[in-house]
Amino acid sequence: MQRRALLAALPALALARRGSAQEMVAVRPLALVDGEVIRLSDLFENAGPRGDVTLGAAPPPGRRMLIEAPQLVAIARLYGLAWRPLSANERVVVERPGRPVGREEITEALRAELLQLGMDEDAELELPGLIPPMVPVTAAVQVAYEGSHFDPASQRFATTLVVMADGMPALRARLTGRALPTVPVVVATRRMLLGDVVTPGDARLIRMRAERVRGGTSQRLEDVVGRQLRRPIGSAVAFIQADLGAPNLVIRNEPVTLVLESPGISLTAAGRALESxxxxxxxxxxxxxxxxxVEGTVIGLGRVRVLPGAVPLQRTPPAYLASVPR
Structure with missing residues (x-):
């Protein structure tokens, strides 16, 4: 009797175990794949021994695709997975991580290509509408060009970008653009105030598109360093020659030495500058x-030469000099 009862209970136990297995199979709402194909285990948790079966091609790096409930049901039925959607809105988002090819990688290889075709080495490349292609995150990338053409008269070029990376087919994209001439420009490395004297650390030389540089812009460091600002300037702003002058060696209201020189005689006196x-x-x-x-000529730091016989401008200092210390 006991053996008969046990045999009668086996089908029920098998059904219970089957029901438990059915509950364990579930879809992954987000499937991240890092290869070129989608596998069964990417879509279903606990897919079993057939989890490594390839279902199809993965999306390109940096892209995603949706697998809706009807497709998931068909896949589960085809591979014997006991799964049913809880609602018609159930789906799996398959995403393949990627990274864009660095713009510097693209332009560096392109510059080398165009230099061989006669482009000026100081030219700046203009690539309107360039969207760097996506590649697998950890893949080594190789950038090349084919069918390149450069017109020296118009400075325009056309080429085909070729991007090769592990785990994806080679990508090709047609590029067109211009090689823009550049000129040297001296810019400030910090914000400077009116009257500041430019030191070597206050200026640096860069290159800018010639079409963006206004007339009178300083193009040599030696034309800027040691000069005094006649107006404030911001950081990374170009120096204009008209805004620079020789540094003041005599400062308004500061003490100066008056020098009177004539044949066989040299006299000095204490004075105070009324202007810089x-x-x-x-x-x-x-x-x-x-x-x-009196009026004199600045001949050095805090030194003013007065000519012999110079006529005083005024015998009595005006009212605004009343505050000048003796």
Whole structure:
């Protein structure tokens, strides 16, 4: 009797185990694949011994595809998986990670190609509408060009970009663009104020498209370093020659030495500058001993030469000089 009861219970136990297996099979809402194909186990959890079966091609790197419920049902039935969708909206998103080929990788190889065709080595490449192709995340990439053409007169070029990477077929894309001439430009490395004197660390030389450079822009470091700003300038902004001048060696309201030189005699006196001026420029100064204002020429740092017989500008200092210390 016991053996008969046990035999009668076996079908029920088998059905229970089958039902448990059915519950264990489930779809993956998001399937990330890193190869060229989609496998059964990419779509279904616990797909069993047939999980490595190839179902089809994976999407290109960086792209995705949808597998809807009817397709999933057909696949499960074909491979004997006990699975049914819980709703008509059930689906699997198959995504293949990717990365774009670096723009520098594309332009570096293209520059080498165009230099052989006569392009100026300082030209800047303009590639309108370039969308870098996607490749597998960890794949080694090789960039090449074929069928390249360059017109020196118009500076226009046309070529075919070829991208080769492991795990994907070679990609080809037609590229067209221009080689734009560039010129050297001196730009500020920091924000500078009116009156600042440019030091070697305040300026650097870059190249810019010639069409974007305004007239009078400084193009040599030696034309900028040591000069004094006549207006403020922002970081990375180009220096304009008209905004630069010789540094002031005499500063307004600062003490100066008056020098009077004539054949066989040289005299000095203490004075105070009434304006700022660079070497070689004329500046009004006040003799602190006589309180007379005369004009002289800046000859060095804090030194002003007064010509013999110079006529004072005013015998009595004006009201705005009343605050000048003696």
């Amino acid at each position: 001026a660079a070497v070689g420029e004329t500046v009004p100064v006040m003799n602190l001993g006589s309180r007379l204002v």
